[in-house]
Amino acid sequence: MPSDRLRSLPILGSRVGEIEEICAKYPDRRSAMLPVLWIAQNQEGWISEDTMKEVAEIIGVTAAEVYEVVSFYTMFHQHPVGRHHIALCKTLSCAITGAHEVSAYIREKYGFDSGKNISRDGKFSIEEVECIGACTEAPAMLVGETLHGDLTPARIDEVLGSLDKIT
Amino acid sequence: MPVDTFEKVYLPNIERGETETLQQYRAQGGYEAVRMALDMAPGKIVEIVKDSGLRGRGGAGFPAGMKWSFLPKGVYPRYLTVNADESEPGTCKDRPLMEQRPHALLDGIICTCLAIESELAFIYIRGEYYNSADVLQKAVDEAYEAGLLGADVLGSGRRVDVVVHRGAGAYICGEETALLTSLEGYRGYPKLKPPFPAVSGLYGKPTIINNVETIFSVPLILTKGADWFKSFTHERSTGLRLYSVSGHVKKPGVYELPMTVTLRELIYDYCGGMRNDHDLKFVIPGGSSVPWLLPDQLDTVMSMEGVQEAGSFLGSAAVMVMDHTVCPVWAIENLAAFYRHESCGQCTPCREGSSWMHKILMRIEHGQGTMEDLDTLASIAGEGKPNTGMISGRSICALGDAAAWPVGSALRCFRSEFEEHIKLGHCPYKNKRFWMADGKFVNESFEHRPSWHH
Ligand SMILES: Cc1cc2nc3c(=O)[nH]c(=O)nc-3n(C[C@H](O)[C@H](O)[C@H](O)COP(=O)(O)O)c2cc1C
């Protein structure tokens, strides 16, 4: 049963009901580690040390153990990212169909200073990642949770340009 | 596109890209397999699957029925884990299965749980597949409502629960023991085998791990019969297979075919040939981890045995096709970067070896390599086959081999091009820019066209 203590956690306290439902699906509470980290990242955009401490308390492990997990998985952000996070595939099938050019194009057109992975206005962040399982639609990228394949400059502008306007 | 005389049963409407609803699936006999399985003794289901010759579609090709029969007698609970991590570069066939036919996969999961006497199944799905996870979760919820899942599957008194569990970005979590440690809430570190998961897996309990496509095949085998499955046979490779074909072909995509298809037919008939009618340079026939094939091997039969005879592996049946504009040194440097990044770091040969290989390959590609580098590279990587070099066969899991084999094979296939890089002091290919910011060519004299021109 979730204690009042868990409910009073400043970041994840309001999610405790949902979290307990998830924990109940597993024979061992520790298995809820990744699901709970996902809840935290979806809510906060990234996973801070304070978040890790709360997750530790929820799962019943030390903060160091949570950090160990967070630092292993590349999709967990240990620093804030842009409002729209772009994960662009750079692995072979995408590389031979223009991934490097996609990267250069986005970085130049959407306000990234050289060497920076977050745009000047904080709207976009970009990360060149390994294969995202869209090789038959290469080059491909994820923007937030949505996959976009067969990228061309026009297609990129269509996707990012529309986001550019909304927020 | 050749006219196929067989019925496509995995992804019959892949072009439409729609999600099949519970009603649609049921209207064409979906979940009948569960009814059949409920009327059979578990051992009988295992026998049928064994008889079909179904071998794992995740990479290693281990016979599924045989794996199931390794479960120790009388030890419960047992778990089923569906490997939906699909992160071997080149592979993207489990995603359409999950997104287009989620109920057919659940059908397979329930049948498999009944066969192995498991009451709880996990679908471990890679974190990047947000949409697949949503579609699956929705299907799972529907299946509970319809009484297909839960404490009383179709009124039989048998329990099957399914949990969709998302990973968070780590290739290594596709390796079965790493997948289980990850599912237990830890870093995804592989473990030494034995013990095999069938004996001691998730939470130390007997656990069966199978790929999405493997599990998906089970209801097809139950309803259509083992003989139907065996009607597609090349040597010991039975059934239809989903080939993910990517790279420089006119029509990349996922193709459902019998394993009697040749590499030539796959590229030139099904995929419409090479983009811009370029020349074929090399092919990676089974996901990035396997040794490369050359154009004189186009008659290779794309079965597990056929590809092995050609000196490689069918692996996950992900066929990556490169045309003559691709520099093999640059290509292998790209893959070496992948393995260096994805090595979990537990074993010295894999951790250090993958990093050395990548550093050496970067040097060579950037024109700073030496002939000694080639010898060092060859001594680490080996000959592009098992148990050669300093990594293969000397590490906890097969990622070590996967890092080494392609490098060894690239060296064997294209040694003269490596030497050319070293002698010239730069990469002789000027073709690594595919388009400019405005979508035009960097230089019209470039001999290749933008890759999206089908
Ligand atoms: C480094 C590595 C990565 C793997 N990745 C996957 C994967 O993404 N999906 C998969 O099904 N199998 C993967 N495998 C194979 C699994 O370990 C395991 O053999 C497979 O899931 C068993 O299912 P199957 O017999 O149905 O193929 C990987 C193996 C290794 C060594």
Ligand code: SF4
């Ligand atoms: S072989 Fe590589 S990936 Fe596998 S356990 Fe060892 S270090 Fe980790």
Ligand code: FES
């Ligand atoms: S190589 Fe880019 S999605 Fe697979």
